[in-house]
Amino acid sequence: MNRKIGSGRAVLILLVALVLLGIFSLPGRAANIRITPATLKIHGFFGGSILRVSGEIPAGTEAVIEVIGKTAEQELMRKGRRWDLWMNVGEIDISGVPGFYLVASSAPRLLSASKTDTPWGYGLWRRRVRFRGTFKQGEEALIFKEFLQLKEGHGLYGRFPGAVEVAAAGRGRAQARASFPINTRIAPGTYRVRVTAVRGWQVVQRTQVPWQVEMVGTPAFLTFLALQRPVLYGILALGLAAVVGFLSGVLFKRK
Amino acid sequence: MTLDLYLPIARHSVDILLLLGLGTIIGSFSGIFGIGGGFLMTPLLIMFGIPPTVAAASDSNQIIAAATSGSYAHYRMGHVDLTMGSFLLVGNLVGGTLGVEIIKVLRHLGEAGFLIKATYVVLLSLVGTYMLVESIKSLRRAAAGVEGRAGSPLYLRLGQALPWQMYFKKSGVALSPLLPLFLGGFVGLLAGIMGLGGGFIMVPLMFYLLGMPMHLVVGTNLFQEAFLCANVTFVQVVTNHVVDLTLALALAIGSGIGAQIGSRFSAKVNGEQLRFLLAVIILAMMIKILLGLLLHPHYILDMKGIS
Numbered sequence: 001m002n003r004k005i006g007s008g009r010a011v012l013i014l015l016v017a018l019v020l021l022g023i024f025s026l027p028g029r030a031a032n033i034r035i036t037p038a039t040l041k042i043h044g045f046f047g048g049s050i051l052r053v054s055g056e057i058p059a060g061t062e063a064v065i066e067v068i069g070k071t072a073e074q075e076l077m078r079k080g081r082r083w084d085l086w087m088n089v090g091e092i093d094i095s096g097v098p099g100f101y102l103v104a105s106s107a108p109r110l111l112s113a114s115k116t117d118t119p120w121g122y123g124l125w126r127r128r129v130r131f132r133g134t135f136k137q138g139e140e141a142l143i144f145k146e147f148l149q150l151k152e153g154h155g156l157y158g159r160f161p162g163a164v165e166v167a168a169a170g171r172g173r174a175q176a177r178a179s180f181p182i183n184t185r186i187a188p189g190t191y192r193v194r195v196t197a198v199r200g201w202q203v204v205q206r207t208q209v210p211w212q213v214e215m216v217g218t219p220a221f222l223t224f225l226a227l228q229r230p231v232l233y234g235i236l237a238l239g240l241a242a243v244v245g246f247l248s249g250v251l252f253k254r255k
Numbered sequence: 256m257t258l259d260l261y262l263p264i265a266r267h268s269v270d271i272l273l274l275l276g277l278g279t280i281i282g283s284f285s286g287i288f289g290i291g292g293g294f295l296m297t298p299l300l301i302m303f304g305i306p307p308t309v310a311a312a313s314d315s316n317q318i319i320a321a322a323t324s325g326s327y328a329h330y331r332m333g334h335v336d337l338t339m340g341s342f343l344l345v346g347n348l349v350g351g352t353l354g355v356e357i358i359k360v361l362r363h364l365g366e367a368g369f370l371i372k373a374t375y376v377v378l379l380s381l382v383g384t385y386m387l388v389e390s391i392k393s394l395r396r397a398a399a400g401v402e403g404r405a406g407s408p409l410y411l412r413l414g415q416a417l418p419w420q421m422y423f424k425k426s427g428v429a430l431s432p433l434l435p436l437f438l439g440g441f442v443g444l445l446a447g448i449m450g451l452g453g454g455f456i457m458v459p460l461m462f463y464l465l466g467m468p469m470h471l472v473v474g475t476n477l478f479q480e481a482f483l484c485a486n487v488t489f490v491q492v493v494t495n496h497v498v499d500l501t502l503a504l505a506l507a508i509g510s511g512i513g514a515q516i517g518s519r520f521s522a523k524v525n526g527e528q529l530r531f532l533l534a535v536i537i538l539a540m541m542i543k544i545l546l547g548l549l550l551h552p553h554y555i556l557d558m559k560g561i562s
Binding site: 045048075076084086092149185238 | 257258259260261263264266267268304316317319320321322323324325327328372373481485488489492493496498500501503504507508511512514515519547548549550551552553554555556557558
């Protein structure tokens with residue numbers, strides 16, 4: 001009987017904990033994370049954007065702010081030298097890491113390249129990454145380094161040590177703020193914005209909210225046509241090109 | 256100050272003025288030399304961050320505008336041999352389809368990228384060097400006041416030895432239609448493998464092997480290239496979804512205007528000077544691709560489909 005009551009209490013406590021967790025994981029509530037723009041809209045003249053993030057952390061702590069894309073397998077080609085010529089020598093599939101990742105910290109040391117056991121930054125993904133394909137045992141570190149260089153080159157990964165500003169907010173709280181450059185190559189989808197409060201190297205608070213990137217207007221319409229109505233898209237592509245060609249011909253004839 | 260244009264299939268933004276300028280310059284080459292300019296445009300688009308598959312497919316889309324505009328301008332001047340162009344086109348379509356199938360097999364084997372670049376280097380150096388030497392010889396002959404044109408009597412004899420001889424009135428040549436069919440097929444095959452319209456190979460072959468006058472070569476090649484690129488574009492749209500209409504349209508507006516400027520310019524310069532200029536452009540592109548094969552790449556890894 002006592003055992004039954006004990007298990008009933010445990011279930012009740014678990015339910016209360018889940019409800020509280022649900023409330024506190026509502027977007028923008030737990031850490032008072034504010035994101036501008038709340039939804040990034042990719043329109044016809046989209047030329048990149050600046051994402052501004054601010055979040056509350058306990059006073060006296062330092063902050064790490066991350067923007068994390070979806071984790072999906074990424075297919076890469078590896079270049080190598082054969083007969084003194086550079087060419088693709090094989091495929092490497094990378095999984096366990098996001099397609100998009102930006103991270104900023106208040107203290108530069110928090111994103112130090114030599115510190116690889118942190119639950120944020122490139123060190124986190126180095127521990128989670130999985131490789132499959134053309135590489136030898138022991139080459140993983142080199143492949144991951146090249147992967148980071150490629151991603152950073154495309155503006156899809158970025159590390160900003162010391163870019164988070166922390167200001168006192170009263171009542172034992174502080175406000176952490178960072179701005180991230182958003183490259184035009186960002187894919188539409190749901191991203192996570194995560195604010196971590198750190199004391200020493202210990203995580204004292206970690207909260208996250210979702211962030212949406214949407215394609216709107218003409219780009220959204222054309223993407224729909226290209227993928228869902230390819231024949232119509234093809235006719236439109238041929239028709240428009242021919243019309244532009246003829247129009248420029250007629251225009252020059254008149255002149 | 257830039258005015259970015261978002262390209263939804265390429266998933267990247269590029270300055271609209273850059274695209275219009277690029278279209279106008281390459282389009283003017285179409286009007287001058289009678290080539291689509293894919294061998295120049297595609298590498299330039301890749302340089303500006305467009306994924307190669309999207310760059311090549313969208314370029315074939317925009318070539319339709321330049322080729323339509325250019326061939327229309329040349330047609331008005333009486334510089335298109337429709338009969339010869341039709342034979343070339345039929346051969347080109349057959350060869351192109353075969354080339355696309357070959358490249359599918361090579362891609363499966365994993366050697367396609369290297370083979371494409373190696374084919375580029377070999378073809379561009381052969382065509383470029385031959386054109387350069389021939390145009391210099393012609394320019395010297397012209398300077399010395401000697402008449403006559405460069406051309407291989409062997410090919411002319413071969414063309415005359417084949418069955419079903421017919422006279423191409425516009426071009427003023429008598430040869431078997433098998434020759435333009437075969438040449439069209441050969442260029443189509445190479446173009447299918449390399450993912451281009453193949454104008455830079457077709458133009459010299461039409462001049463040197465078919466014996467067509469240079470002013471007809473330009474207009475006739477543009478005529479057949481418009482149809483060829485329409486076919487490639489439609490196949491790419493339906494099967495691979497890699498044609499970016501926004502990109503193609505921005506380039507097409509520029510190239511449509513450029514083609515008109517180019518075709519007017521081509522009427523003012525002689526054939527030897529045109530061939531000399533084209534030879535220099537072809538050789539410069541060959542050197543760029545060769546350096547890409549020899550020099551250490553910026554990234555050891557690339558997203559699949561990038562190279």
